[in-house]
Every structure is written in structure tokens, then in C-alpha cells.
Amino acid sequence: MTGSSVGLGACQIAELVKSKQISAVEVTQEHLALNEFYDSALHSFLEITEAAAISTAKEIDAKIAKGEDAGLLAGVPIALKDNLVTRGIATTCASQILKGWKPPYSATVVKKVSGAGGVSLGKTNLDEFAMGSSTENSSFGPTRNPYDLKRVPGGSSGGSAAAVAAKFVPLALGSDTGGSIRQPAALCGIVGVKPTYGTVSRYGLIAFASSLDQVGPLARNVKDAALLLQVIAGHDPKDSTSLVDATPDFVSVIDHGVEGLRVGIIEELVDGVAPMVGEALKASAASLTSQGATVEYVSVPAVAYGLSAYYLIAPAEASSNLARYDGVRYGLRVEGQDMNETYVASRTKGFGAEVKRRIMLGTFALSSGYYDAYYGKAQKVRTMIIGSFKKAYEQFDVLLSPTAPTTAFELGAKAADPLSMYLSDVCTIPTNLAGHPAMSVPYGLGENQMPIGIQVLAPALGEANMFRVAAAIENDAPPISKTLFWE
Amino acid sequence: MVDDSVFSDVAPQFLPGWEIVVGLEVHCELRTKTKLFCGCANSFGREPNTNICPVCLGLPGSLPVINEQAVELAVRIGLSLNCTVDESIFHRKNYFYPDMPKDYQVSQYEKAINENGYLELPLSRKIVRIERAHIEEDTGKSTHVGGDNGRIHGADHSLVDYNRAGIPLVEIVSAPDLRSAEEAREYVSELRSILVASGASDGKMEEGSLRVDANVSVRQLGLSEFGTRCEIKNLNSLRSLVRAIGYEAQRQVALIESGGKIIQQTRHWNEDQGVTSAMRSKEEAYDYRYFPEPDLVPLSPSSEWITEIKGRIGLLPASRRERLAVLFDGVSSGSTFDQIVTAVNLGLDDLIVGSVESGADPRLALARATNEVAGDLEKLSNLTVEKFSDLIKMESERKLSATQAKNVLAQMLVSGATALDIAKAMGFEALDSSVIEDLVDQVISSSPREWERFSAGEDQLAGFFIGQIMKLSKGKADGKVVTSILRSKR
Numbered sequence: 019m020t021g022s023s024v025g026l027g028a029c030q031i032a033e034l035v036k037s038k039q040i041s042a043v044e045v046t047q048e049h050l051a052l053n054e055f056y057d058s059a060l061h062s063f064l065e066i067t068e069a070a071a072i073s074t075a076k077e078i079d080a081k082i083a084k085g086e087d088a089g090l091l092a093g094v095p096i097a098l099k100d101n102l103v104t105r106g107i108a109t110t111c112a113s114q115i116l117k118g119w120k121p122p123y124s125a126t127v128v129k130k131v132s133g134a135g136g137v138s139l140g141k142t143n144l145d146e147f148a149m150g151s152s153t154e155n156s157s158f159g160p161t162r163n164p165y166d167l168k169r170v171p172g173g174s175s176g177g178s179a180a181a182v183a184a185k186f187v188p189l190a191l192g193s194d195t196g197g198s199i200r201q202p203a204a205l206c207g208i209v210g211v212k213p214t215y216g217t218v219s220r221y222g223l224i225a226f227a228s229s230l231d232q233v234g235p236l237a238r239n240v241k242d243a244a245l246l247l248q249v250i251a252g253h254d255p256k257d258s259t260s261l262v263d264a265t266p267d268f269v270s271v272i273d274h275g276v277e278g279l280r281v282g283i284i285e286e287l288v289d290g291v292a293p294m295v296g297e298a299l300k301a302s303a304a305s306l307t308s309q310g311a312t313v314e315y316v317s318v319p320a321v322a323y324g325l326s327a328y329y330l331i332a333p334a335e336a337s338s339n340l341a342r343y344d345g346v347r348y349g350l351r352v353e354g355q356d357m358n359e360t361y362v363a364s365r366t367k368g369f370g371a372e373v374k375r376r377i378m379l380g381t382f383a384l385s386s387g388y389y390d391a392y393y394g395k396a397q398k399v400r401t402m403i404i405g406s407f408k409k410a411y412e413q414f415d416v417l418l419s420p421t422a423p424t425t426a427f428e429l430g431a432k433a434a435d436p437l438s439m440y441l442s443d444v445c446t447i448p449t450n451l452a453g454h455p456a457m458s459v460p461y462g463l464g465e466n467q468m469p470i471g472i473q474v475l476a477p478a479l480g481e482a483n484m485f486r487v488a489a490a491i492e493n494d495a496p497p498i499s500k501t502l503f504w505e
Numbered sequence: 506m507v508d509d510s511v512f513s514d515v516a517p518q519f520l521p522g523w524e525i526v527v528g529l530e531v532h533c534e535l536r537t538k539t540k541l542f543c544g545c546a547n548s549f550g551r552e553p554n555t556n557i558c559p560v561c562l563g564l565p566g567s568l569p570v571i572n573e574q575a576v577e578l579a580v581r582i583g584l585s586l587n588c589t590v591d592e593s594i595f596h597r598k599n600y601f602y603p604d605m606p607k608d609y610q611v612s613q614y615e616k617a618i619n620e621n622g623y624l625e626l627p628l629s630r631k632i633v634r635i636e637r638a639h640i641e642e643d644t645g646k647s648t649h650v651g652g653d654n655g656r657i658h659g660a661d662h663s664l665v666d667y668n669r670a671g672i673p674l675v676e677i678v679s680a681p682d683l684r685s686a687e688e689a690r691e692y693v694s695e696l697r698s699i700l701v702a703s704g705a706s707d708g709k710m711e712e713g714s715l716r717v718d719a720n721v722s723v724r725q726l727g728l729s730e731f732g733t734r735c736e737i738k739n740l741n742s743l744r745s746l747v748r749a750i751g752y753e754a755q756r757q758v759a760l761i762e763s764g765g766k767i768i769q770q771t772r773h774w775n776e777d778q779g780v781t782s783a784m785r786s787k788e789e790a791y792d793y794r795y796f797p798e799p800d801l802v803p804l805s806p807s808s809e810w811i812t813e814i815k816g817r818i819g820l821l822p823a824s825r826r827e828r829l830a831v832l833f834d835g836v837s838s839g840s841t842f843d844q845i846v847t848a849v850n851l852g853l854d855d856l857i858v859g860s861v862e863s864g865a866d867p868r869l870a871l872a873r874a875t876n877e878v879a880g881d882l883e884k885l886s887n888l889t890v891e892k893f894s895d896l897i898k899m900e901s902e903r904k905l906s907a908t909q910a911k912n913v914l915a916q917m918l919v920s921g922a923t924a925l926d927i928a929k930a931m932g933f934e935a936l937d938s939s940v941i942e943d944l945v946d947q948v949i950s951s952s953p954r955e956w957e958r959f960s961a962g963e964d965q966l967a968g969f970f971i972g973q974i975m976k977l978s979k980g981k982a983d984g985k986v987v988t989s990i991l992r993s994k995r
């Protein structure tokens with residue numbers, strides 16, 4: 019089943035395609051075939067856009083034949099999380115309320131990827147509206163972990179992470195509001211990056227929590243992730259929160275080593291994690307030391323309040339962002355006797371339990387009389403977290419923590435207990451509140467023979483140092499010595 | 506509709522022993538090229554739902570980007586209303602309604618771009634405080650089909666046109682400083698002039714460019730505490746404003762005098778029946794769950810930019826009135842000043858000043874502008890300063906009589922032709938005085954006996970000569986010119 023390009027990284031594929039050693043069409047067909055055969059078990063994709071992929075690949079081959087520049091991602095198959103709008107292709111956010119909706123426009127990141135020669139194979143599964151940590155909240159059924167189909171891939175970008183880990187694609191785009199790229203990357207044993215807020219355009223990313231959402235890459239190695247970030251980063255006049263001065267060159271810094279870099283391990287995120295995860299963190303720190311970095315423990319006390327602040331701010335913004343799904347203009351409409359009944363009926367049928375829970379939480383947090391105590395206070399905590407990180411970054415270039423407290427859990431294990439599910443994101447959430455970049459790098463296997471991820475955190479626009487450290491960890495990391503479900 | 510935007514036939518309400526307290530919220534559509542957050546045109550009257558895009562339709566994934574021109578026009582309004590212009594932020598006002606594409610409206614809540622200004626009423630010279638003038642997006646427009654009077658309750662179905670969604674608005678909120686329906690009218694009329702003069706608005710109430718909500722309460726004369734207020738929504742003409750405030754004040758007084766209590770509520774004005782009716786009370790009021798709009802960054806206009814904008818604001822109404830008053834010995838009250846206020850409100854002052862500069866008589870120019878031109882404002886574009894000034898000169902040089910001048914002007918507004926051409930075509934062209942003199946001589950020589958008697962002092966014969974000359978000139982001779990020639994020859 020495995021063709022010549024399956025399993026190769028994005029950088030390698032682009033080089034082979036550009037040098038005509040393999041055609042973009044061949045690469046696309048090989049990856050599509052693998053998907054076709056095995057994704058029914060994994061359920062990483064919601065829709066595979068085979069015809070569009072083949073025709074894109076043909077265009078790239080034609081460009082190369084004419085000697086034109088086919089772009090950084092020439093012929094590289096890529097998967098798009100289904101909360102990125104794609105012109106004429108159903109975009110659902112894994113929600114019944116958007117089922118069948120075909121956007122009249124494409125997200126900026128989608129255009130950038132195709133502009134760079136990337137070949138989109140389709141749209142990947144997620145927790146409904148990106149709310150969740152296991153992809154079990156998808157209204158179209160869960161995605162499974164390619165290293166153990168009984169277990170979750172993490173979430174909310176679980177479809178993207180599983181597809182990359184399963185070698186269905188070398189690259190995928192995800193979105194990260196509280197860890198939704200990094201946590202599934204960790205649970206699936208791949209690399210996932212949440213860039214500095216404003217580095218990547220949010221135009222066309224269906225909003226969950228606007229002040230926290232950021233699009234980012236998932237890949238099987240650090241260099242591929244850097245390459246994809248380089249393609250999608252940059253100012254977008256269509257996004258007011260997009261940074262003006264983001265001029266990325268992430269790939270070239272990767273081999274710079276970590277000599278002299280100061281690395282701090284966040285004390286508050288060490289206790290309470292699974293033993294093997296804790297051990298892996300220590301081992302990765304030791305490896306950095308041996309490569310020339312200085313590693314110390316550092317206290318970032320405010321991260322302890324991250325989860326509480328996040329579960330007020332994110333639902334508050336979501337309650338407003340998701341108001342537009344009302345049955346009037348697009349998506350699901352359940353007719354009632356009058357306008358209000360139609361609103362209620364459409365939203366009752368269209369949204370799943372977790373989405374409803376968060377809309378209610380957020381509506382309450384913003385209500386008059388409660389605003390100051392909840393949303394207002396959470397914003398103050400957010401400021402405190404930024405201050406706490408700032409202090410740490412006066413002494414350290416990057417910080418280190420586990421990405422997730424445990425390895426992948428079994429489907430259903432936490433589904434009935436939202437609070438324990440929320441705790442999966444305890445290590446990743448503070449970064450989103452601060453607007454900083456962070457990424458997850460795989461570091462061997464832990465409990466239940468499932469992958470572990472190490473999180474590398476950096477201050478705003480500190481991606482270069484973050485990638486250097488991540489590459490150093492990757493260089494020396496124990497392999498994931500386990501076969502995929504189809505291997 | 507023209508008279509509607511300026512005049513009203515309704516007398517102010519008189520409620521002995523009571524005082525009316527009014528505060529106004531005026532929504533002004535900004536005259537920008539594009540909408541507030543997207544590139545769609547800011548235009549009126551297109552086919553429904555043809556002037557829309559993912560952003561103003563609030564499609565999933567779309568994001569707003571602030572229109573710089575809208576910010577500039579908002580700053581112009583602030584500066585023209587003596588506000589402090591400062592850094593501001595946007596909030597989301599959350600509530601469900603079909604004509605709001607996102608089910609929230611982006612508006613300014615905590616910190617408006619313009620705060621703490623004032624406006625001086627031109628006639629009473631009263632200062633009305635402006636609390637704020639903030640930027641917000643307009644909603645779409647709903648049409649409720651069937652049921653009660655175009656309202657959503659009981660309607661069979663509703664149609665929504667999103668062309669208006671995202672049109673930039675500035676909401677100007679006055680303090681409760683107005684004390685009668687008349688004052689409210691004067692305030693809106695002056696505000697309208699300021700908005701037009703600053704270049705921010707076209708001021709067309711009939712097209713919905715200006716929409717007024719009135720907060721009305723009553724209290725017994727002498728009391729310092731305000732009564733409970735009711736907000737009347739969507740008053741779309743000065744006439745409705747005056748009538749609605751009058752009705753509402755009477756309703757409140759009658760209710761209190763009969764032992765009832767005013768409930769704070771939002772009320773709807775029914776133009777046909779001339780009454781207000783309850784829409785929703787305070788208890789049913791929405792909780793808008795305002796919070797800072799995370800998709801937009803704070804607006805911080807630099808002081809340099811504000812200074813630049815200041816330089817781009819045209820002459821404001823107060824200065825325009827002054828400019829006219831100078832032509833009348835600095836008049837500041839009385840009927841001439843009333844005419845000046847009208848001229849400025851109607852935007853006719855440039856025409857008057859321009860014609861006076863090229864030699865026209867100011868009084869005549871003011872009168873023709875505020876009477877004749879004001880009567881046909883829609884055709885104002887047919888009239889240039891030069892054409893207008895030629896007409897006034899012809900009238901003051903007695904080449905046209907007053908009645909002829911009015912007829913010619915009316916025709917000029919319709920066709921755009923020059924006064925001379927129209928006068929000729931209408932056969933109004935007054936005869937040159939040398940021609941008249943010839944005619945006078947002709948009549949003298951044909952009636953020597955009458956001339957002798959007239960020369961001897963029989964003034965009553967003037968009529969005979971004027972009649973003869975008029976007959977000869979076929980009515981084209983100016984009577985006053987004829988008289989003076991007759992006198993000079995006697």
C-alpha cells in the first residue's frame with residue numbers, strides 16, 4: 019500500500035516534486051489511496067476533495083514543466099481543519115448547525131497554502147466548533163488515535179493530528195484556542211505549533227474565542243512545521259489583529275543549535291503530571307543541557323489560574339461568536355411558530371452538548387450584574403498571567419513544560435466529566451491567554467505505550483528560539499517505537 | 506418631503522404647570538464611500554441583498570476592518586460639536602434579531618471616540634450638552650408582511666435586506682437639556698446643518714440618513730428631579746419628532762394627573778394615528794452583554810491627524826450665519842435673522858454670499874433664496890451662483906419686476922437656463938431706458954395738450970402717460986422707470 023512518497027516529510031516531497039523525481043499527481047494519488055483505504059477506521063477526514071486535489075496537482079506539475087516556481091510546498095499534500103472556510107467546499111466545524119454550508123470565500127491561510135503549491139486533500143474532523151480536547155465532540159463521530167484506535171487523538175484538531183501521524187498527509191493546518199494544536203500533536207506523537215497571536219491571519223477561521231484563536235501547523239518534524247508556518251505567517255489587511263511586523267524566516271534558524279540559550283522549566287506544570295510524562299520532561303531538559311543550553315526551574319505562579327480565566331473568557335467570546343447560527347441566513351433551520359421559536363429550535367437541534375454548555379457559561383459570565391465578578395476578573399487574571407510570563411522571560415529565552423498531563427486516554431474515559439476533560443489543557447492554556455507562541459515536540463512513548471509531547475514556550479514573536487530548542491529536543495528524542503494501526 | 510425636514514405645522518404642546526424634559530439620540534449615516542468594516546459601497550436604494558459580502562453578512566470566519574474615512578468623519582462630527590476626541594474602543598452589543606447578521610452590533614460603549622461636547626441653538630442661544638458621539642454599524646432592514654401595521658408581532662413573514670447592514674453610523678447623544686418639542690426640533694435642525702456642513706452626512710432624513718430616538722419625561726414646574734422617561738424610537742422627520750414628543754408629554758401628564766405611574770419603556774410612534782404605544786418595558790429590556798470587540802484594536806487617532814481633520818472641516822453653521830449677518834449690519838435676531846437661519850439650514854448661504862460678492866443686492870438675494878429657491882430645493886443643482894446673481898441684478902436694476910423675477914427664477918430652477926434667456930423666452934425682458942425714453946417722447950408728441958397740463962402740475966395725468974407707454978411697450982416697460990423719465994422731462 020505504501021507508495022514512494024508516503025511517509026516522507028514536506029520538505030523532501032517539495033524537493034522531489036520540484037526536481038521532477040516524482041510528480042505532484044503521483045504524490046497526491048498515493049496519499050489519497052492511503053486515505054481511501056484506512057480512514058474509515060481512523061475518521062480523520064470529514065470530506066476528501068479528491069477531484070480538486072488531482073486537478074491542483076496537475077497544475078503544479080504543469081508549472082514545473084514550464085520551469086516556473088511552484089512554491090515552498092510544491093505538490094505537498096495537506097489537510098485543513100474543518101473550521102477553515104474553503105470556497106465551494108462544505109465547511110462544518112463538525113456541527114449539525116453548519117451541515118451542508120458551502121462558503122463563498124476561502125480563508126487567507128487556505129489561499130496562502132495553495133499559493134505556495136500545497137495540495138489540499140480535504141477537511142479534517144474536530145470537536146464541534148473546536149470546543150474539546152478529544153475530538154469526541156464532533157457531531158459526525160470521533161476521530162481515533164492512529165497508534166491505538168481505542169484511544170482519542172486529542173483535540174480539538176484531532177482530525178488534523180491523526181491524519182498527519184497516520185501519514186495520510188505530511189502537513190495539516192489546525193487551530194489552537196487553548197491547546198487545540200499542541201495537545202493532539204502530543205497525543206499523536208507529532209509536532210504542533212501555536213504561533214504568536216497575530217502572526218497568522220484569522221480571516222476565514224471560524225471563530226471560537228477571537229482573542230485566543232490562532233491557526234498553526236501540524237507536521238511530523240520540526241522543520242516541516244517551520245516551513246508551513248513560514249508559508250502561512252504574515253500581515254493580512256483583512257484581519258485587524260494581524261501583526262504588521264511579522265516577517266518570518268523560521269526554517270533557516272533550525273540548525274542554529276541551543277548553545278547559550280537559557281531554558282526554564284515551569285515548576286507549576288511539573289507536579290501532577292503522569293510519571294512517565296514527568297520523566298520525559300526531565301530527559302528532554304538533560305538533553306538540552308548536553309547540547310549547550312542552561313536549564314533551570316522557574317516559577318510562573320499565575321499559570322495556575324489559567325484554566326479558570328480561560329473557561330470564562332473563551333466561553334464569553336464564544337457565546338457572542340456563535341450567536342449568528344440562528345437559522346435565519348444559512349445552515350440548519352428548524353421552523354417554529356414565530357421567530358423566537360425558530361431561534362430556539364434551530365440552536366437546540368444544531369448545537370451539541372459541549373457547545374451549549376459553553377454558550378451558557380459565557381452568556382452568564384457576560385450578564386449584567388455578573389460581568390465584573392466573572393469576565394472582568396478573568397481579564398485581570400489574564401493581565402496577571404502576562405506579567406508572570408514577562409518576569410520569567412527576563413531570565414529565560416524559552417520555557418519548557420509537558421504539553422499534556424497524560425498520554426492519550428481511551429474514548430469515553432472523560433466524556434462524561436467535562437472538568438477532567440478541561441484539565442487536559444492545563445499546560446497549554448496559559449500561552450493562549452498571553453498571546454505567546456508555543457509548540458509540542460514528540461518525545462518517545464509513555465503510559466500505555468502512547469506518545470508524549472514536550473511543550474516549548476517562548477515570549478511574543480520568540481518563534482526563532484522556540485524552533486531552535488524544539489529542533490534540539492527532536493534531535494535527541496527517543497523514537498516512537500510503535501507501529502501505526504495500518505502498518 | 507422637503508417641507509417636512511425643516512418646517513412643521515404642529516404647534517408646540519402647552520401643558521400648564523408641567524415641564525417637558527427631552528434628550529435625543531440621533532443616528533447619523535456617514536457619507537463614506539464604503540461600509541464601516543468591509544469594501545461594499547455605502548449606497549442607498551439598490552436591489553435588496555445585492556450590496557453585501559462575507560463581512561457585512563457576518564458569514565462564519567469573516568472579520569471586520571475599520572474604515573479610516575468613517576473614523577475621520579466621526580472625528581469631524583466630534584470636533585464640530587466641541588467634543589473631546591480621544592482613544593476609544595469597540596464593544597459588542599449582543600441581542601438576537603434577524604436584521605443583525607452576527608446577532609451582535611459593533612458599537613462603542615465604554616469609551617466613545619467623541620465625548621463631552623455641546624451645541625448652541627441658533628435662535629434661543631441655548632447650550633445643549635452632547636454626552637457622546639460614537640461610531641457603530643447599522644443593521645439590515647426588516648419588512649414585516651401582514652399583521653399589525655408592519656410590526657413583527659403578528660406578521661405572516663418577514664423579509665430582510667442586508668444592504669444597509671454595516672453602513673457606518675455615528676450616534677449623537679444629547680444630555681436631557683431640551684425643554685420642549687420646539688427646542689427638540691431646533692436642536693435636530695441645527696445638528697443636521699452641522700452634520701451636513703462638516704461633510705459627515707447628507708442630512709437626508711427622508712432617506713433615513715438621520716434617525717432620531719427621543720427620551721421624554723415630564724415633571725411639575727419647579728421640581729429639580731427628573732420624571733421617569735420613555736424612549737420613542739425611530740422618528741424619521743422633524744414633524745414626527747415634534748408630534749411624538751407632544752403626544753408623549755401629554756400622555757404622561759394625563760397619566761400622572763389621573764393618579765397613574767410612568768413605567769420606563771421603549772415606545773413606538775405611529776405616524777398615521779399620531780400616538781405612541783409600548784414596545785417593551787424595562788423589565789423586558791434586553792441584557793446586551795456588552796464586552797470589548799476582540800476582532801478590532803483600539804482606535805487612537807493621533808493629535809496630528811486630528812489637526813489635519815480639523816483643517817478639512819468646512820464652514821460650520823454658526824460661522825455661516827455670521828457670514829450672512831455681516832451683510833445685514835450684524836443682525837442677530839428678528840425676521841432677517843430668522844431668514845438667515847433658514848438659509849443656512851437649507852444650505853443656501855453659499856449661493857447668497859457668492860451672489861452678493863459679485864454685486865447682487867443682499868436683501869433681495871436673501872429673500873429670493875429663502876422663499877423661491879427654498880420652495881424647490883431638489884432642483885438647487887440647476888442654479889449656479891452666477892446665474893442666481895444675474896437674476897438678482899436684473900431685478901434690482903428693474904429689468905424685471907418682482908413678479909417677473911419670481912417666475913423667471915422658478916423656471917431657472919426647472920431648466921437650468923440663464924435668467925436672461927428665460928426672461929426673453931417669457932417675453933419679460935424689460936426695455937432699456939433709452940427705448941423707454943423714445944416711447945415717452947412719442948407719447949408726448951402725440952398728446953401735446955395732456956403733456957402741457959401734466960407739466961403744469963396735474964399729477965393725476967401721470968397715469969394716462971404710463972398707460973399709453975405701457976400699451977406701446979406691450980407691458981415690457983418698468984413702471985418705475987417710466988415714472989422717473991416722465992418726471993425728468995416735466
Ligand SMILES: [Zn+2]
Binds near residue numbers: 540545557560
Ligand atoms: Zn460588505
